[in-house]
Each structure stands twice: as structure tokens, then as C-alpha cells.
Amino acid sequence: MSAPAKFGTVMGRSSTLLLLIVPLVAAGVAINALGSPLVINIYTFLCVNVVLVLGLQMFMGNSGILNWTYVGFVGIGAFAASIMSTDASLKAMGVPNMYPFLAKIQLPVIPSLIIGGLVAAAVAAIIAWPLMRLSNAVGVIVLFATLIVMHVIMNQWDNVTNGPRTFFGVQAYTTLWVALAAAVLAILAAHFFRESALGLRLRASRDDRFAAAAIGVSVVQARYLSFVLSAFVGGVGGGVWAHFITSFSPKSFYIAEAFLLLTMLVIGGQGSISGAVLGTTLVTLLREGLRQVETSLGSSGLVGDVFGLTEVALAILLIIILISRPDGIVGGQELRWPLWKRRKAIEEEGA
Amino acid sequence: MLTVTDLHASYGAITALRGISLDVKEGELIALLGANGAGKSTTLKSITGVHRQVKGAIVLSGGSIANKTPEAIVKKGISLVPEGRDIFGGLTVEENLRLGAYTCYDRTTYRDDLQEMFTLFPILEQRRRQAGGLLSGGEQQQLAIARALMSHPRLLLLDEPSLGLSPTMVDQIFLLINSLHESGITILLVEQNAERALEIVDRAYLLTNGSITFAGTPKSLRSQVDIADVYFGGDEATKSEVAL
Amino acid sequence: MEFVINTISLGSLYALLALGLVFVYGILKLVNFAYGEYVMVGGYALFVMGSMQGVPWWITAIIAVAMAALVSYLTELTAFRPVRTRSLSALFVTSFAVSMLLQNLALILVSPRAKAVQFPPLFNQTVSMFGAVTPMRNLLIIGTAAVLLTGLSLLMKYSVIGIAMRAAAEKFTTTRLMGVPANLMISIAFIISGFLAGVVAIFWVSRSASVDPLTGAAPLLVAFIATVVGGMFSLVGAVAGGFIYGLLFNVLSVFLPASLINYRDAFMFVIVILFLLFKPEGLIRGNYTEERVG
Numbered sequence: 001m002s003a004p005a006k007f008g009t010v011m012g013r014s015s016t017l018l019l020l021i022v023p024l025v026a027a028g029v030a031i032n033a034l035g036s037p038l039v040i041n042i043y044t045f046l047c048v049n050v051v052l053v054l055g056l057q058m059f060m061g062n063s064g065i066l067n068w069t070y071v072g073f074v075g076i077g078a079f080a081a082s083i084m085s086t087d088a089s090l091k092a093m094g095v096p097n098m099y100p101f102l103a104k105i106q107l108p109v110i111p112s113l114i115i116g117g118l119v120a121a122a123v124a125a126i127i128a129w130p131l132m133r134l135s136n137a138v139g140v141i142v143l144f145a146t147l148i149v150m151h152v153i154m155n156q157w158d159n160v161t162n163g164p165r166t167f168f169g170v171q172a173y174t175t176l177w178v179a180l181a182a183a184v185l186a187i188l189a190a191h192f193f194r195e196s197a198l199g200l201r202l203r204a205s206r207d208d209r210f211a212a213a214a215i216g217v218s219v220v221q222a223r224y225l226s227f228v229l230s231a232f233v234g235g236v237g238g239g240v241w242a243h244f245i246t247s248f249s250p251k252s253f254y255i256a257e258a259f260l261l262l263t264m265l266v267i268g269g270q271g272s273i274s275g276a277v278l279g280t281t282l283v284t285l286l287r288e289g290l291r292q293v294e295t296s297l298g299s300s301g302l303v304g305d306v307f308g309l310t311e312v313a314l315a316i317l318l319i320i321i322l323i324s325r326p327d328g329i330v331g332g333q334e335l336r337w338p339l340w341k342r343r344k345a346i347e348e349e350g351a
Numbered sequence: 352m353l354t355v356t357d358l359h360a361s362y363g364a365i366t367a368l369r370g371i372s373l374d375v376k377e378g379e380l381i382a383l384l385g386a387n388g389a390g391k392s393t394t395l396k397s398i399t400g401v402h403r404q405v406k407g408a409i410v411l412s413g414g415s416i417a418n419k420t421p422e423a424i425v426k427k428g429i430s431l432v433p434e435g436r437d438i439f440g441g442l443t444v445e446e447n448l449r450l451g452a453y454t455c456y457d458r459t460t461y462r463d464d465l466q467e468m469f470t471l472f473p474i475l476e477q478r479r480r481q482a483g484g485l486l487s488g489g490e491q492q493q494l495a496i497a498r499a500l501m502s503h504p505r506l507l508l509l510d511e512p513s514l515g516l517s518p519t520m521v522d523q524i525f526l527l528i529n530s531l532h533e534s535g536i537t538i539l540l541v542e543q544n545a546e547r548a549l550e551i552v553d554r555a556y557l558l559t560n561g562s563i564t565f566a567g568t569p570k571s572l573r574s575q576v577d578i579a580d581v582y583f584g585g586d587e588a589t590k591s592e593v594a595l
Numbered sequence: 596m597e598f599v600i601n602t603i604s605l606g607s608l609y610a611l612l613a614l615g616l617v618f619v620y621g622i623l624k625l626v627n628f629a630y631g632e633y634v635m636v637g638g639y640a641l642f643v644m645g646s647m648q649g650v651p652w653w654i655t656a657i658i659a660v661a662m663a664a665l666v667s668y669l670t671e672l673t674a675f676r677p678v679r680t681r682s683l684s685a686l687f688v689t690s691f692a693v694s695m696l697l698q699n700l701a702l703i704l705v706s707p708r709a710k711a712v713q714f715p716p717l718f719n720q721t722v723s724m725f726g727a728v729t730p731m732r733n734l735l736i737i738g739t740a741a742v743l744l745t746g747l748s749l750l751m752k753y754s755v756i757g758i759a760m761r762a763a764a765e766k767f768t769t770t771r772l773m774g775v776p777a778n779l780m781i782s783i784a785f786i787i788s789g790f791l792a793g794v795v796a797i798f799w800v801s802r803s804a805s806v807d808p809l810t811g812a813a814p815l816l817v818a819f820i821a822t823v824v825g826g827m828f829s830l831v832g833a834v835a836g837g838f839i840y841g842l843l844f845n846v847l848s849v850f851l852p853a854s855l856i857n858y859r860d861a862f863m864f865v866i867v868i869l870f871l872l873f874k875p876e877g878l879i880r881g882n883y884t885e886e887r888v889g
Contacts, residue, residue, distance in 0.1 A: 131872075133872075141819045141820070141822075142868055145819065149860075308702035308707070311696075311699040312699045312700060318688070319674050319692050322689050323677040421774075425771075425773065431772050433772070439769070441762075442758060446758050449758060450759060450770070450775070451773060453759070454773070454774035
């Protein structure tokens with residue numbers, strides 16, 4: 001292959017990364033310099049969401065399986081990281097029943113985040129193997145039930161989580177730059193996973209389970225490894241989120257949040273990272289916008305409390321997307337540069 | 352009665368039918384032959400509305416039925432005996448037949464229709480309250496045909512009726528098809544078993560890789576086409592391999 | 596003895612719940628997350644009608660059931676049908692979206708706070724039989740369930756619609772080739788599903804005499820679990836699953852030590868999950884098939 005052609009191929013493949021990362025970083029720099037605290041806050045929140053959604057995308061987008069439990073792993077990571085990084089005295093005050101050995105530990109934030117991811121991955125590793133063998137309907141229900149179990153445990157285990165009450169006092173470590181860095185790392189991780197041998201095996205099993213098995217892909221193994229990996233990313237993301245919001249409770253890792261992450265992923269397009277990022281951006285901005293509308297409506301006295309308007313709008317949007325473009329706005333193929341070459345790539349892959 | 356003109360059908364990017372044309376006149380027994388994967392099932396699926404992304408014309412007695420839903424097409428008098436019997440295993444024999452009569456159910460004539468089927472297929476009467484899944488292959492095939500006949504079809508489509516049956520059953524089935532033909536029902540028979548089909552049909556079409564490669568009487572087909580071609584899709588390499 | 600009556604009445608409730616879910620699953624292979632919300636709608640209908648003066652309670656009950664069935668039908672028409680023709684796998688997500696939509700609509704249109712629902716005194720009157728004392732509503736649910744289950748099984752077994760629906764659950768396309776309209780069968784399945792949800796709503800809400808936007812969550816879960824325990828794949832299995840789940844619930848309620856009682860739900864699910872892992876087809880094999888992956 002000639003040098004220019006080779007360059008073109010390499011550029012083509014990594015163009016997705018550039019297309020996503022460059023605008024994100026540029027926006028970050030611009031907002032940091034010019035934006036109001038509110039905008040900075042929204043942007044940081046956006047980056048955190050990107051991390052969370054990409055973790056979900058890694059498993060769900062490539063396997064096609066709706067993963068209810070993901071938000072539970074985010075919670076596990078959030079709690080684990082927060083317990084590790086929070087000051088001992090704050091813990092003693094906030095979570096009176098905490099196990100002493102946990103209360104005493106305090107580590108810097110970065111290791112805590114990683115530990116958060118590892119704990120989530122460990123739990124995933126233990127419970128996931130049998131789950132991956134289940135077929136569609138039963139699998140969806142069991143994953144849902146598993147989320148409930150996780151939630152009940154988080155809600156009741158007040159030696160660790162402070163039960164249903166708020167866990168507070170987490171350091172506000174997640175600044176714009178931290179979130180941005182995490183988002184970039186997540187994009188890289190998701191991309192390389194998708195293109196890796198494991199990612200390819202997973203996608204093969206999604207597209208045709210029996211054909212994949214016929215060529216020697218162990219579907220269960222591929223799913224299992226991806227599930228654990230996805231849980232790791234989710235756990236780290238949970239930790240990043242925890243250090244952004246600084247106080248939270250098990251309520252934040254349940255059905256409504258699962259819905260939110262799902263919406264971000266599906267609207268953009270679960271099959272691709274570009275879709276996940278785009279969807280996250282869209283939904284985050286939409287939510288913030290609607291939030292403003294809700295509060296101004298509420299305070300104007302015209303209508304009563306309109307909580308729930310955001311969720312209604314999102315649900316309707318999701319249904320519309322599912323009816324008109326079930327693969328999401330971006331669809332199953334990544335964005336590439338030049339953008340029009342994507343058409344060609346889609347046709348090629350479709351044949 | 353049925354005229355198919357320049358029919359194209361694809362599954363995504365895979366083209367199954369590349370512009371085929373055939374016709375079935377009233378009272379005829381026509382065979383559609385071809386090897387596995389030639390497109391025979393796709394043709395039937397297109398005619399019955401199971402596959403609804405086709406280009407070209409499918410006309411039944413003057414009215415177009417291309418890309419219409421199965422429910423609508425069946426109401427116009429076409430009945431399909433699907434490949435692999437496809438009877439409802441969880442329903443009894445009688446319930447299967449009752450469903451077959453769905454489009455033309457008439458309380459006054461239903462009992463008689465049912466009895467007619469039982470006379471034609473005595474084994475079904477014996478097993479009338481048994482679940483379809485418990486019947487043998489040959490019995491299921493009879494049930495599938497009886498079920499299709501319950502709606503008094505003008506055009507009967509048979510998709511590989513002899514597939515997977517014992518030689519005795521195959522004989523019986525072809526005898527049955529012949530007698531149905533003689534009683535005046537128009538029949539389009541899709542078969543891999545070219546030999547047996549050619550013995551009883553008026554005319555035949557040969558489908559190869561999505562195109563009609565022959566159309567005419569059994570006699571002229573036998574003289575022009577090597578029957579082995581029909582089985583192996585005209586592939587020289589396979590033929591010579593087998594010949595060795 | 597009280598335990599027995601309690602369990603039978605709980606089991607009856609759960610059985611109806613599971614049945615409603617399986618009706619839709621059988622035909623569409625869809626696990627309908629919005630099912631719990633049909634129960635919620637029934638509950639809110641009871642509230643709204645109940646707050647109107649001078650409406651006899653039995654009319655309220657009928658309207659509640661009708662509303663649940665109507666909403667079920669409408670969700671099929673507006674959300675599930677268009678998505679179904681596009682992508683089968685998107686149906687799951689759609690049902691989740693519909694569920695969220697309905698919950699939040701209740702939140703906005705009525706109130707996020709629970710609303711009290713009136714019930715006729717008959718419900719809570721206690722009756723003494725066979726040496727046990729039990730509220731009337733327990734007997735009512737048993738009676739209602741008996742009537743409905745009998746009626747539905749007669750319908751499914753002897754009417755042509757029942758035959759068609761059983762056939763459709765087994766082989767959808769072939770049923771269409773018999774001339775049975777696909778949309779009709781699916782709509783009927785949803786209406787029956789909503790109807791059952793509505794009936795369940797009456798008794799479910801009567802236990803707490805209040806309704807809120809999240810009322811649908813617990814019934815949904817029960818329906819899910821009872822269905823998979825009994826076997827996703829047959830109506831009989833759903834009923835059996837409902838009864839067994841009710842039994843399990845009561846047994847755990849009695850035998851779990853007080854310190855762990857809050858974990859009862861978790862225990863139940865773990866038991867069920869373990870059961871499923873060993874026997875994914877559930878208790879009763881039905882006619883539908885579903886394969887395991889590995």
C-alpha cells in the first residue's frame with residue numbers, strides 16, 4: 001500500500017477518535033476560560049455522563065443485551081471510591097455504623113477511583129457468568145431482578161452505605177479537567193475495546209449468535225469478559241461522579257437513573273461510540289434546558305410543580321427515535337472523517 | 352389465474368429472485384423445481400405476502416397481491432401448505448382444522464367440511480383430539496394439507512410436501528396431489544423431488560439461482576435438461592464429483 | 596389456617612398478575628415493562644372516580660378496569676405497533692420508555708404524593724371461617740380470580756379467538772397465513788393484559804388504600820418473577836408461578852429472622868435467580884420455545 005494510502009487508512013480509523021476528542025477538549029478549554037459557573041458545571045456533568053454511558057455502551061452496544069445491572073455497578077464504584085477517599089472523621093460522623101476498618105482507611109482520590117472500579121468488576125465477575133447464559137426474555141428479567149437485589153442491599157447495608165440515607169462529605173475532586181480527562185480516557189478505552197479481538201467477537205455474537213458459535217467464538221465467554229470490563233468502567237465512572245456531586249444515596253443508582261443512561265445511549269445510537277457521545281450530549285443539554293423551563297414554570301406560579309416534565313419529554317423522544325431510527329441518530333457505524341466517507345463505510349459493511 | 356411478472360425479491364443485500372415470471376392457469380397443476388437455495392421458497396413467500404419487499408407484479412385473477420399482508424391474500428382464496436408442515440403443535444388436530452377454516456367459517460357448512468377432510472384423511476379423524484405435535488411426519492403433512500383445504504382455496508400452494516417423508520408416504524402424498532388436481536383445484540407445487548413432480552404436473556418451471564431457466568411441459572423439460580442439474584443447480588463441478 | 600387463606604389469596608392475586616404479563620409475552624415475545632403502569636392507571640382511576648360524589652362503588656371498579664385495559668390498548672397502538680414493525684429488539688426499550696412516560700404523566704397530572712383511595716367497608720370487614728379470621732377482600736380476590744381464570748381458560752380453549760391466539764403465540768406468521776389478522780390478535784392480547792392489570796389494581800391498592808406514581812413498580816416485579824418461575828411459556832405456568840411466588844413470600848415473611856426481614860425481597864429474588872439458573876424454562880414447559888445461549 002502506498003504511503004499516502006496507508007496514511008489515509010490510519011487517519012480514517014482514528015479519525016473517529018479525533019472527531020470526538022478534539023471538539024470535546026476544545027469546548028472544555030473554551031468553557032473553562034469563558035463560561036459561567038453554571039455552564040462549567042453542566043459541562044463537567046456532561047463529561048462525567050460520557051464516562052458512564054460509554055461503560056454501558058461497551059457491553060450493551062456491542063452485545064445487544066439490555067443491561068439493567070449497570071447502574072448498580074456504578075453505585076458500587078461510587079460507594080467504594082467514596083469510602084476509600086473520604087476523610088475518616090467525616091465518615092465516622094456521617095455513617096455512624098460503618099465498619100471500623102473501612103472508616104479508618106483514607107487513600108488519595110485516584111487510587112480510590114480505581115479501587116471503585118475493581119470492586120465493581122469483582123462483583124460483576126462473581127455474579128455474571130451464569131447470567132450470560134440466559135436467553136433474551138429470561139435474561140432481561142433476571143438482570144432486572146439483580147438490579148433490585150443490588151439496590152436492596154445498598155439500601156439496607158448501613159454498615160457500608162449508610163443505608164437509604166445520604167452519604168456525604170466526599171471530596172469535590174472532579175473538576176472540569178478531571179472530568180474531561182476521564183471522558184477522553186473513556187472514549188479511548190471504548191474505542192479500543194470495540195476494535196479489539198474481544199470486541200469483535202462480541203459484535204459477531206450480537207449479529208448472529210449461531211454463526212459466531214460456529215466459527216468458534218465462545219459467546220458466553222465474550223459476553224462475560226465484556227460485562228466485567230463494562231462494570232469496571234462503570235465503577236470508575238461512579239467514583240468520578242461521586243466526587244463531582246459529593247453526596248448521594250442508593251436512590252441514585254436505580255431505575256430512573258438506568259433509564260436516563262439508557263436514553264442517552266439509545267438516542268445517540270448504541271452501536272457506536274460516536275452515538276453514545278452524541279446521545280449523551282444531546283440528552284444532558286436537553287435535560288438542563290428542560291430543568292430551567294420546569295423551575296421557571298414552577299416559580300411563575302402559572303402551573304403547579306412540574307417535576308417529571310423532563311422525564312416525559314425524554315420518554316417521548318426515545319419512543320420517537322425507536323419508531324423512526326431504532327439504531328439511533330448516529331446509527332451503528334462510527335463517525336469518520338471525511339463525514340461523507342461514512343456512507344461508503346456503511347454500504348461496505350452492510351453488503 | 353395467477354400471473355407473476357418480473358418479480359425481484361431480496362433479503363437485505365442478498366438478491367433471491369432476479370426477475371422471474373410464471374403463470375398458473377385455472378385448473379392446472381404446475382411445478383416449480385429447483386435446487387436448494389434457488390429461490391423456490393422466496394417465490395412462495397412473495398406470493399403469500401410473508402415477504403413484502405418485492406418489485407414486480409403478482410396478479411391473482413386480475414387483482415394485484417404483491418406486497419399485501421398474508422391475511423389479505425389468504426382471504427382472496429390462496430392457501431399455503433408451508434414447508435416442513437408448520438402445523439400448530441400445541442393445538443389439537445381439530446383446532447388446526449378450525450383455524451384453517453377461519454376465512455370462510457360458516458356454522459352450517461363447517462361440520463360437513465370437517466367430515467369431508469376426515470373422509471379424505473381417515474387418520475386425522477382418529478387423532479382429532481390429539482395435539483398436532485404428537486403426530487408423525489406423514490400425519491402432520493396430511494394435517495397441513497387438510498388445514499389448507501378447509502378454506503376452499505382457489506389456488507393451493509404446496510411447499511416441498513414430500514420433504515422428510517418415508518417413500519410410502521411420498522407415494523401417498525403425490526397420489527393425493529394428483530387427485531386434488533383431478534377434482535379441479537388449481538395447484539402450484541414447489542418440489543425438490545423433480546422426478547415425482549414431473550410425473551403428475553401439466554407444466555413445470557425450473558428455477559436456478561433466482562432466475563427461471565426453463566419453462567414448459569415435463570416431456571420437453573426431460574429432453575432438454577439433465578435431471579441431475581435440477582438437483583445440483585447446474586454446477587458442473589458438483590456433477591462431475593458426484594459422477595465419480 | 597389464616598396462613599392458608601392468606602397464601603391462597605395472595606397467590607390468586609399474583610397469578611392474575613402473571614397471567615396478564617404472559618398474554619402479551621406469548622404473542623409478541625415482549626416483556627412489557629409498562630405492565631405495572633397499567634395497574635397504576637387502574638389505581639388512579641379508582642382515586643379519581645372515588646373522589647366524585649355519588650358514584651356507586653361498583654361502577655368505579657368497572658371504570659378502573661376499563662381504563663387499565665384502554666391504556667394498555669393505546670400504548671400498543673401508539674408505541675408498540677410502530678416500533679414492532681421496525682425492530683423487534685427495540686421493543687424492550689420502548690416498553691421501558693412507555694413505563695417511564697406513564698409514571699411521570701401521573702406525577703405531573705395528578706401529584707407526586709400518594710392519594711388516598713376509598714374502598715367500600717365490605718373490603719375490610721372480617722369474616723370468620725374454619726376457625727380463622729380474615730378480611731373480606733381476601734375472599735373476594737380468591738373468588739374473582741377463580742371466575743376470571745375459569746372464564747379465560749374457557750375463552751382460550753373453546754373460542755376461535757382463543758385458538759387463534761394460542762396459535763399466534765406458537766407461530767405468528769403461520770397464523771396470519773390462516774387469514775387471522777395479526778393486529779387484531781395483538782390488540783386483544785393487550786386488552787386482556789390491561790383488563791387483568793385493572794382487576795389486580797383494585798385488590799392491590801385496597802391493601803394500602805392509597806396510590807402514587809410508583810404503585811406499578813411492585814406489581815411489575817411480582818409479575819416478572821412469577822412468570823419466569825412458572826415458565827414464560829405457558830398460561831398455566833404463569834398461574835402456577837403466581838401461586839408459588841405467593842407461597843414463597845408468605846413463608847419468608849414468617850420464617851425470616853426479624854433482623855433480616857428487610858432483606859426479604861432480596862432473598863426472594865436470589866432464590867428465584869438461583870432457580871432460574873438451574874431451570875431456565877421455569878417449572879412448566881409450554882409450547883413456546885426459547886433457547887439458552889451457552
